[in-house]
Amino acid sequence: MLRPEINELLTQTGPKTPMGELFRQYWMPACLAEELPEDGCPPIRLKLLSERLVAFRDSYGNYGLIDEFCAHRGVSLWFGRNEEGGLRCPYHGWKYDTTGQCLDVPSEADNSSFAENVKLTSYPLVKIGDLLWTYMGDPATQPPLPEWEFALVPPEQTYTSKRWQQSNWLQAFEGGIDSSHVTFLHSGGLKTDPLFKGAKGNEYNLNDTKPFFEVADSEGGLFVGARRNAEDGKYYWRITPWVMPNFTMVPPRGDHPIHGHFWVPIDDENCWTYSFDYHPVRPLSAVERQAMIDGHGVHSENIPGTYRPVANMDNDYLMDREAQKSGAYYSGIKGIAIQDSSLQESMGPIVDRTKERLVPADSGIIKARQKLRKAALALRDQGITPPGVDPAHHHVRSAAVVLPQAEAFLDAARDDVRVKPGMPVASV
Amino acid sequence: MTADTSLSSCARAATAAEARFRIDAPVESRNARVVALDEPAAEVLRSVAAHEWAGARFFVCEPGPAGAGAGGEFLLRSIDGTPAVLSSELDGAHVVVMVATQDSGAGCAYAIGKACWERAVMTAGLVLGDGSQTAAVAALRPHARVLLPTADESDLLELLTALRV
Ligand code: FES
Ligand SMILES: [Fe+2]
Numbered sequence: 001m002l003r004p005e006i007n008e009l010l011t012q013t014g015p016k017t018p019m020g021e022l023f024r025q026y027w028m029p030a031c032l033a034e035e036l037p038e039d040g041c042p043p044i045r046l047k048l049l050s051e052r053l054v055a056f057r058d059s060y061g062n063y064g065l066i067d068e069f070c071a072h073r074g075v076s077l078w079f080g081r082n083e084e085g086g087l088r089c090p091y092h093g094w095k096y097d098t099t100g101q102c103l104d105v106p107s108e109a110d111n112s113s114f115a116e117n118v119k120l121t122s123y124p125l126v127k128i129g130d131l132l133w134t135y136m137g138d139p140a141t142q143p144p145l146p147e148w149e150f151a152l153v154p155p156e157q158t159y160t161s162k163r164w165q166q167s168n169w170l171q172a173f174e175g176g177i178d179s180s181h182v183t184f185l186h187s188g189g190l191k192t193d194p195l196f197k198g199a200k201g202n203e204y205n206l207n208d209t210k211p212f213f214e215v216a217d218s219e220g221g222l223f224v225g226a227r228r229n230a231e232d233g234k235y236y237w238r239i240t241p242w243v244m245p246n247f248t249m250v251p252p253r254g255d256h257p258i259h260g261h262f263w264v265p266i267d268d269e270n271c272w273t274y275s276f277d278y279h280p281v282r283p284l285s286a287v288e289r290q291a292m293i294d295g296h297g298v299h300s301e302n303i304p305g306t307y308r309p310v311a312n313m314d315n316d317y318l319m320d321r322e323a324q325k326s327g328a329y330y331s332g333i334k335g336i337a338i339q340d341s342s343l344q345e346s347m348g349p350i351v352d353r354t355k356e357r358l359v360p361a362d363s364g365i366i367k368a369r370q371k372l373r374k375a376a377l378a379l380r381d382q383g384i385t386p387p388g389v390d391p392a393h394h395h396v397r398s399a400a401v402v403l404p405q406a407e408a409f410l411d412a413a414r415d416d417v418r419v420k421p422g423m424p425v426a427s428v
Numbered sequence: 429m430t431a432d433t434s435l436s437s438c439a440r441a442a443t444a445a446e447a448r449f450r451i452d453a454p455v456e457s458r459n460a461r462v463v464a465l466d467e468p469a470a471e472v473l474r475s476v477a478a479h480e481w482a483g484a485r486f487f488v489c490e491p492g493p494a495g496a497g498a499g500g501e502f503l504l505r506s507i508d509g510t511p512a513v514l515s516s517e518l519d520g521a522h523v524v525v526m527v528a529t530q531d532s533g534a535g536c537a538y539a540i541g542k543a544c545w546e547r548a549v550m551t552a553g554l555v556l557g558d559g560s561q562t563a564a565v566a567a568l569r570p571h572a573r574v575l576l577p578t579a580d581e582s583d584l585l586e587l588l589t590a591l592r593v
Contacts, residue, residue, distance in 0.1 A: 001455075001589070001590055060582060095481070212569075212572075212573050212574070212575070213573070213574045213575070214574075214576075214577070215576050216576075216578075217578060217580075218580065226494060261547060313440055314440065316439070348442045348443075348447040348450065349447075350446045350447065351445065352448060355451040357455060359550070359591070360550055360551075360574040361574060362550040362576045363552070363587065365577075366586060367479075367583070367586075368584075370586045380582045405569075405570070406566060408562050408565055408566060408569075
């Protein structure tokens with residue numbers, strides 16, 4: 001349960017809101033690199049943290065993320081012509097470079113300095129891995145570039161997709177640290193999904209539906225451990241890292257690629273779910289990559305040319321009551337990603353958290369909300385840089401391990417939840 | 429992909445404002461028993477107990493064999509010092525939250541955990557400290573369905589508030 005004002009605090013990420021300011025401390029995924037595939041390609045509209053922006057790649061290959069609207073009379077620069085070294089508004093021809101600097105105002109005299117004094121809001125846009133990243137905060141406190149393992153491994157070892165989710169970012173993110181839903185909602189997928197099936201750990205998952213939980217602080221956020229019984233009196237631990245504010249990873253299964261998410265607010269009622277899959281040691285196989293492209297695992301099948309899932313709110317997510325009855329899909333919805341989005345969107349654009357009835361198994365969510373609230377207020381009131389900004393906090397992995405009962409999961413697995421470049425993940 | 433889109437019309441009419449009309453059944457508070465397993469934990473409980481709670485009662489578990497009273501009853505002490513019997517306190521309890529700062533409460537955790545198990549009462553454990561309390565964590569682990577090792581004393585307040593006790 002949250003008081004109404006705390007629910008508002010955590011769900012509002014527009015400019016000048018405490019949570020919006022918190023998000024503006026971090027490098028965030030702005031879009032997939034594939035959305036700006038070549039120099040001089042068409043610009044794209046991006047709404048991030050409730051700000052409407054346009055991203056483009058100029059004729060020299062520079063990336064830019066600038067205010068969507070022309071400083072002259074407010075036309076959307078999405079209609080812009082991507083010309084030599086800048087984006088030109090098609091209405092009266094004002095032209096802007098990737099920093100938002102106006103280069104040309106054709107109606108002015110040839111040697112006029114008028115354009116020099118026109119500059120649109122702009123944010124850096126940097127390609128790391130399959131993503132273009134932006135930092136929307138004060139340039140004076142811009143942190144070093146992000147160091148997430150999935151973005152740093154060679155391209156053949158990683159794959160990232162994204163999908164539009166019609167809900168506030170927080171309820172989408174909360175699914176990412178909510179280990180207790182996996183045994184129910186995703187049970188069908190553990191047996192059949194090409195990117196999950198066959199792992200020894202799946203048996204532990206399916207045989208023990210009442211896991212114990214342990215929620216421990218980490219430098220950047222939390223580790224949520226879910227513990228189930230394994231053989232010989234040992235415990236099977238699934239460890240989910242959360243790095244503030246919106247990065248989560250799913251514990252691995254066997255030698256399958258390891259995956260996770262970024263939950264990025266578009267505005268207060270929509271978010272981008274970025275889903276990545278990578279293998280720290282080997283290239284993804286052609287079969288694995290194709291399965292990801294086809295929307296298996298944590299990925300979604302999107303309407304071609306868009307990032308909207310084929311199964312969405314408008315078609316009841318292609319609900320299949322037969323599959324629900326047979327248990328092939330526990331909820332009747334196909335695919336992990338849409339199983340999550342369908343239920344999270346059904347909660348409404350912004351769920352009213354004053355009405356929920358949390359149970360102890362929701363402790364990860366309780367603790368994460370508390371950390372977000374405290375970090376947002378500490379930033380607002382004392383200017384304290386929140387956890388997760390320091391790239392050292394990015395060096396985490398999820399893990400799935402079998403441990404003797406007496407061992408604390410974080411002590412025994414401390415090494416397993418740290419990135420060791422070129423070394424395999426700890427997984428059963 | 430053919431699906432009858434008319435079916436989803438009502439679902440699509442969701443707005444954030446409409447959420448106010450959802451789940452309007454009254455929410456009853458739950459009964460929690462919060463037990464400190466050692467003296468520093470009891471200190472934390474005293475300050476948390478001073479808040480207003482609808483369904484939470486606060487206790488200290490006496491360390492050592494003193495926990496066992498006459499007739500095999502396991503005894504607790506209420507935060508104001510009055511004695512209490514564990515088994516009767518568990519009647520009607522929905523959740524028991526054990527709070528420890530050291531491993532001296534292992535015996536108490538065992539007794540409470542066992543009694544909760546027998547009565548199907550949910551258990552949670554909070555281990556307060558700087559992270560070096562691994563023995564306390566290990567002692568609580570088998571008996572708490574949910575375990576939170578934490579440096580932040582306000583976690584207890586937050587947890588109880590979130591659980592509506
Ligand atoms: S509105 Fe863009 S040039 Fe006039
Ligand atoms: Fe899920």
